[in-house]
Amino acid sequence: MRETSKPVVKKVAIIGGGIGGLATAIALRKQGIDAHVYEKARDLRPVGAGLSLNPNGLKALEAIDPSIVEQLKQAGSILKVIQLQKNSGDIIQKTKITMMEKYGQPLLSIRWSKLQEILAAALPPEIIHLNHRCVSFTQNYNSVTVEFEGKKTVEVDLVVGADGIKSAIRQKLIGDGEPRYLGRMSWRGLLKYSHELLNPNQVTTMIATPKTILLMDVGDGYIFWGATMLCVDDYGSGSAADVKSRLLKEFGECASPVPEIIEATDAEIIVERPILDREPLSSWSKGRVTLLGDAAHPMSPSIGQGASTAFEDGYELSEYLAKAPNLEAALALYDGSRIERTQMIQARSGLAGRRAYEHDSEKYLQETLRSNDEFEDWLYKYDPLAIASRTQ
Ligand SMILES: Cc1cc2nc3c(=O)[nH]c(=O)nc-3n(C[C@H](O)[C@H](O)[C@H](O)COP(=O)(O)OP(=O)(O)OC[C@H]3O[C@@H](n4cnc5c(N)ncnc54)[C@H](O)[C@@H]3O)c2cc1C
Known part of the structure; x- marks a missing residue:
């Protein structure tokens, strides 16, 4: 050129x-x-x-x-396994991640x-x-x-x-x-947390249609969680404490360790956002x-x-x-x-x-x-x- x-x-x-x-x-x-x-x-x-x-x-x-x-x-954390679970905790599928081998x-x-x-x-x-x-x-x-x-x-x-x-x-x-609002609200949190059901190098998606929750090892002992739910309106929940109690109400019935993780997350760091695009x-x-x-x-x-x-x-x-x-x-x-x-x-x-x-x-x-x-x-x-x- x-x-x-x-x-x-x-x-x-x-x-x-x-x-x-x-x-x-x-x-x-x-x-x-x-x-x-x-x-x-x-x-x-x-x-x-x-x-x-x-x-x-x-x-x-x-x-x-x-x-x-x-x-x-x-x-x-280099993710090695993706696990799909029902909200009851039953494992639907466990898939090995082979991106390194396939894509370098x-x-x-x-x-x-x-x-x-x-x-x-x-x-x-x-x-x-x-x-x-x-x-x-x-x-x-x-x-x-x-x-x-x-x-x-x-x-x-x-x-x-x-x-x-x-x-x-x-x-x-x-x-x-x-x-544009896409009809879904999301909540995110991060904490240092260990639990016998959480494996290193793994990401788990729990399905509770019309809700999902993702738990992901992000290295150094930290777990990132992201919860998403269909919602007609993109209204916010109010104070940090209100956000956390809404989350516990919506996701508290998911299998362990979801309720424990939400409970252990400092309310002040939970991010509530509508899912948007253009x-x-x-x-x-x-x-x-x-x-x-x-x-x-x-x-x-x-x-x-x-x-x-x-x-x-x-x-x-x-x-x-x-x-x-x-x-x-x-x-x-x-x-x-x-x-x-x-x-x-x-x-x-x-x-x-x-x-x-x-x-x-x-x-x-x-x-x-x-x-x-x-x-x-x-x-x-x-x-x-x-x-x-x-x-x-
Ligand atoms: C729930 C959720 C989960 C996500 N998960 C992932 C994921 O796993 N992987 C992934 O790749 N992406 C993910 N994303 C998307 C990712 O967050 C964004 O695509 C990414 O942050 C885009 O980076 P950016 O730098 O373009 O914008 P941003 O990260 O939004 O940064 C924009 C910056 O501009 C600053 N700014 C804004 N207005 C002004 C102004 N007027 N003057 C000066 N500064 C200004 C802001 O303060 C901010 O720091 C997720 C998003 C959401 C909502």
């Missing part, structure tokens, strides 16, 4: 210091781009409790910086705070600007001026909106309003502004792809900015590659989310675990080298 490998931008403002924004900052800085992260929170708080990373996301991260993946593997990277679970800490530690601290809530931007042919609440403006060559599902950057750029977009980039991660393609969390696809976005954006002939071409390559792929992943996540709460959800989940379909191959065989060669 270009003889030289001088990036097409010098200075980039990444709005949002979530896992997508941090990974992208690492990727851009590796290419010699002066990327800064602007995060509205006063500190990088642990969000979401725990999560799983899939082979495609780990391959993208490895292409950004192999030492990060090594650290994640040390800190998290495992299914890795980790505490959110640990993932965020490892990503942040790979960046110079002075480029992460906390307490910076972006409120607007103005762009012209040569630059973008970014405005923050009560802070000085900054002028950059490119703005990356990595500010999550309620992205202010997306609103200014596209203006498609509020996200319609896919046909374009993410306009002029000198683009989108990434949940700001670009928020999806139902049903196949655990939110973080992994954000890592793919960050890696690819850095490659195109480093190797395309100009910014317009770089963003055209980015939109061209990312939109189609993430639309397919969004659609599959949406379908999996709906099917997992229908009357025959047990059969559906069993079939999903048994069959290794084309979609999984396509998703997990993500090849960062092939992306890099597109820009040669």
Whole structure:
């Protein structure tokens, strides 16, 4: 594509210091781009409790910086078994996870705070600007001026909106309003906990249609749990104590160790959230502004792809900015590659989310675990080298 490998931008403002924004900052800085992260929170708080990373996301991260993946593997848990159970405790199915053998990277679970800490530690601290809530931007042919609440403006060559599902950057750029409620409420918690029924390197899904609860080893003696339930309205339960008592009422009849785990979780750290997504977009980039991660393609969390696809976005954006002939071409390559792929992943996540709460959800989940379909191959065989060669 270009003889030289001088990036097409010098200075980039990444709005949002979530896992997508941090990974992208690492990727851009590796290419010699002066990327800064602007995060509205006063500190990088642990969000979401725990999560799983899939082979495609780990391959993208490895292409950004192999030492990060090594650290994640040390800190998290490489999942070896997925177990499906009825809420009575009866085991429906136990499946060995063979992602490492098939795709060259495992299914890795980790505490959110640990993932965020490892990503942040790979960046110079002075480029992460906390307490910076972006409120607007103005762009012209040569630059973008970014405005923050009560802070000085900054002028950059490119703005990356990595500010999550309620992205202010997306609103200014596209203006498609509020996200869509998918008819399910979720609760998440994390605690150090051991129990004879909890195995290391295992994730268990308990089905109590129209409810599910997931228990996942995330390493270092921590268990992450995530409960989801069909709810007509997305109303919140009120105080932390009210949230916990609603959970105990809804999930207290599940087999051990679910009630014990909920009871042992500090009410203050339980996160209650509606499950939301948005319609896919046909374009993410306009002029000198683009989108990434949940700001670009928020999806139902049903196949655990939110973080992994954000890592793919960050890696690819850095490659195109480093190797395309100009910014317009770089963003055209980015939109061209990312939109189609993430639309397919969004659609599959949406379908999996709906099917997992229908009357025959047990059969559906069993079939999903048994069959290794084309979609999984396509998703997990993500090849960062092939992306890099597109820009040669
Ligand atoms: C119940 C549930 C379970 C999930 N489980 C998984 C899982 O197992 N695996 C997985 O891969 N994904 C999972 N996800 C999805 C995952 O949480 C997201 O896809 C991922 O966090 C997206 O990262 P992001 O950086 O794009 O956005 P976010 O993580 O939302 O980060 C956005 C950041 O931007 C900041 N911000 C927002 N507005 C502004 C502003 N105006 N100015 C400055 N900063 C701003 C926010 O404070 C935040 O730090 C789950 C989601 C849910 C709801």
